[in-house]
Amino acid sequence: MGKTTLTANLGIALARLGKTVAVLDADFGLRNLDLLLGLENRIIYTAQEVLATTCRLDQALVKHKQQPNLALLPAGNPRMLEWLTPEDMQTITGLLAERSDYVLIDAPAGIEQGFKNAAAAAREAIVITTPEVSAVRDADRVIGLLATMDVKPVQLVLNRVRPKMMANQEMLSVDDVTDILALPLLGLVQEDERVIVSTNRGEPLTLEDNPSPAGQAYLNIASRLCGEEIPLIDPSKKRHGLRARLINKLRKTTGLF
Amino acid sequence: MTVLDFINRLLGREKPSGTMARQRLQLVLAHDRSDLNPELLDQMRREILEVVQRYVEIDIESCDVSLETEDRVTALLANLPIKRTREFPLPIGSGSGSGIGSGSGPAALALDRGTRTDTSAQRPAAGAETSALAGPSASLVPGTTEPGDPPAGIQP
Ligand SMILES: Nc1ncnc2c1ncn2[C@@H]1O[C@H](COP(=O)(O)OP(=O)(O)O)[C@@H](O)[C@H]1O
Ligand SMILES: [Mg+2]
Numbered sequence: 001m002g003k004t005t006l007t008a009n010l011g012i013a014l015a016r017l018g019k020t021v022a023v024l025d026a027d028f029g030l031r032n033l034d035l036l037l038g039l040e041n042r043i044i045y046t047a048q049e050v051l052a053t054t055c056r057l058d059q060a061l062v063k064h065k066q067q068p069n070l071a072l073l074p075a076g077n078p079r080m081l082e083w084l085t086p087e088d089m090q091t092i093t094g095l096l097a098e099r100s101d102y103v104l105i106d107a108p109a110g111i112e113q114g115f116k117n118a119a120a121a122a123r124e125a126i127v128i129t130t131p132e133v134s135a136v137r138d139a140d141r142v143i144g145l146l147a148t149m150d151v152k153p154v155q156l157v158l159n160r161v162r163p164k165m166m167a168n169q170e171m172l173s174v175d176d177v178t179d180i181l182a183l184p185l186l187g188l189v190q191e192d193e194r195v196i197v198s199t200n201r202g203e204p205l206t207l208e209d210n211p212s213p214a215g216q217a218y219l220n221i222a223s224r225l226c227g228e229e230i231p232l233i234d235p236s237k238k239r240h241g242l243r244a245r246l247i248n249k250l251r252k253t254t255g256l257f
Numbered sequence: 258m259t260v261l262d263f264i265n266r267l268l269g270r271e272k273p274s275g276t277m278a279r280q281r282l283q284l285v286l287a288h289d290r291s292d293l294n295p296e297l298l299d300q301m302r303r304e305i306l307e308v309v310q311r312y313v314e315i316d317i318e319s320c321d322v323s324l325e326t327e328d329r330v331t332a333l334l335a336n337l338p339i340k341r342t343r344e345f346p347l348p349i350g351s352g353s354g355s356g357i358g359s360g361s362g363p364a365a366l367a368l369d370r371g372t373r374t375d376t377s378a379q380r381p382a383a384g385a386e387t388s389a390l391a392g393p394s395a396s397l398v399p400g401t402t403e404p405g406d407p408p409a410g411i412q413p
Contacts, residue, residue, distance in 0.1 A: 133278050133285075140286050143329075169273035176279045180286065182329040 001135060002128050002159040003027075005195060006218065007106040008036040013206040013222030014102050015069035022061070022096040025075035026089065026118040027108040037064060038202025039072050047092055048076025051084075057095050066207060071100075081113070086120030093121040102225075111145050119149050126186060128157040131172040139181060155186035157221065162191050166236030174234045185232055187221035189214050287324035290331045298324070305335060311347040314340040 004027070011023040024047070025033040034040040045060035050073070061071040073096060096103045107118040119125070125146050129139035139156075146154050158177055165171040178185050192214035198205045205215030206222070213235075220230045265271040288295070302322040309315060316338040325334050 133282050136282055137285060137289065140289060144290065166275070169275040171275050172278050172282075173275060176275070176282075179327075180279070180282055 001130050002157075002189070003109070004032045004036055004106050005199070006126070006128050006157060006159070006189075006221075007033060007104050009204045009206045009215070009218035010222055010225075011037070011070050011102075011104055012064070012067055012204045013219045014104075014225070015064070015067040016206065016219075017222055017226055019069065019101040019226070020099065021070045021102045021104065022073060022100040023070065023104045023106065024073045024092065024096060026105045026121075027114070028075045028080045028084070029078050029108060029114060031075035031078075033106045034062075034072060034074050035202060036199055036204065037070075037072055039064065039074075040202070043074045046074045046076035048080055050092065050095070051076075051088055057099075084117055086117050089117045089121035111141055115142075116145075116149070119146060119151055122151050125151045125154045126157055127154055127181075127183065128159050129177070129181075130160045131158060131166070131174075131177050133172070136172065136177055136180060143181060143183065154183055156181060156183040157187040157189060158185065159189045160191045161188050161235060163235035163238070166234075173236065186224060187217055188232060188235065189217040190235060283326060287326040287331055290326055290329070291324055293324070306337070309335075309337055311343070311349070313337075313342045316340055 007023055011021050014021045023033060023037070025031050027033070034043060039062045042062050045055040047060070049055040050057050050060050057073075061073055064070040064072070073092065093103050093105065105118050105122055108114040127139050127142055127146075129135045143154060146152075156178060158174060161174070162171060166173050174185070174188065190213045192205075192212050194205055194212035195214050198215075204218075205211045206218050208215055211219065223230050262271070266273060288298075293301070305322055306315070306317070306320060319336075319338050321334075321336040323334055325332055
């Protein structure tokens with residue numbers, strides 16, 4: 001959970017790092033990427049018209065005002081799902097890849113045809129999940145499917161992390177999830193109210209210069225994708241001061257709390 | 258976490274829910290990944306025990322055959338404490354009759370067609386497994402028939 005939020009924030013963050021980015025809304029059933037980027041009022045054409053060659057790609061692409069390095073190719077009519085093939089998706093992403101450093105595909109939920117279409121067009125993948133049993137189980141299915149489709153590497157982003165609950169062991173820990181899913185960790189995004197505020201406004205958190213914790217996490221993910229080494233800090237283990245360190249030590253040795 | 262939760266935790270009365278989440282996930286994912294339904298797994302478990310029992314006497318009560326998963330690799334782990342080894346392996350299809358699978362329901366009964374005499378060298382009918390019907394004393398005695406005679410043609 002958090003795919004569209006990640007796509008929007010990562011798109012902006014990569015654009016800010018000087019990359020040309022195309023984001024493709026492949027969730028034709030429940031399109032949202034335009035809203036999260038604040039571009040919903042500027043859509044004229046969609047992927048549908050591009051595929052039908054009734055318009056050129058650059059006519060359909062919607063450039064972001066503040067970050068013109070980023071362009072959105074909007075999803076077409078939900079009925080596209082009925083006829084769209086994996087080859088169609090490959091055609092679209094191929095066109096986008098010609099003119100961008102990064103093409104981000106916002107996939108639909110589930111493991112049905114819509115997801116398979118999106119995956120067929122992807123070279124690598126980022127799986128994002130929350131540390132909850134049902135979400136991790138679903139993520140495991142998706143990872144299994146990606147493996148059969150030869151999409152790799154696949155990296156993991158853990159979303160809606162609540163450091164306090166994790167520290168109290170009232171939530172799956174970061175290590176639990178990475179062990180179980182056996183994927184390299186690309187990022188940790190905390191539960192953050194600002195995510196909702198930014199969604200309301202249609203302004204991704206990564207547009208800000210001093211972003212909130214989640215915004216910073218998305219910026220870090222972008223930098224890591226570009227090859228920068230930024231340490232991953234497990235917020236549930238981050239404690240300062242002597243007392244905190246003592247408590248941590250006690251926790252580790254006793255495993256009690 | 259409430260104070261009561263904390264005290265329970267301190268006294269070891271209650272596992273933290275995060276730990277439970279991990280354990281439950283590991284179990285359910287082992288099954289998801291192997292794509293074996295519980296019924297098939299149960300049948301496989303019984304057949305494995307049957308084979309092993311031809312060679313060694315095992316402590317059925319403490320046997321554990323289960324799926325585990327780590328690093329996306331799923332393994333079938335069997336922990337079968339051995340009481341003693343048999344001098345000669347029992348012939349194929351000689352059920353041990355130690356009560357594995359007993360009470361495992363109609364599916365087991367329907368499959369339970371194998372010969373269970375240790376003079377028999379014949380392969381039991383497909384899917385035959387250990388005695389769901391036979392009592393422990395009945396099964397290993399040569400020539401013993403069981404409640405509900407096996408179909409003709411299988412018994413030597
Ligand atoms: N780190 C976070 N903190 C708080 N809320 C979040 C966070 N990530 C996602 N959300 C909220 O969760 C909901 C689903 O997010 P979204 O990105 O649309 O998921 P998906 O595209 O996977 O369906 C949205 O309401 C979003 O605001
Ligand atoms: Mg979405």
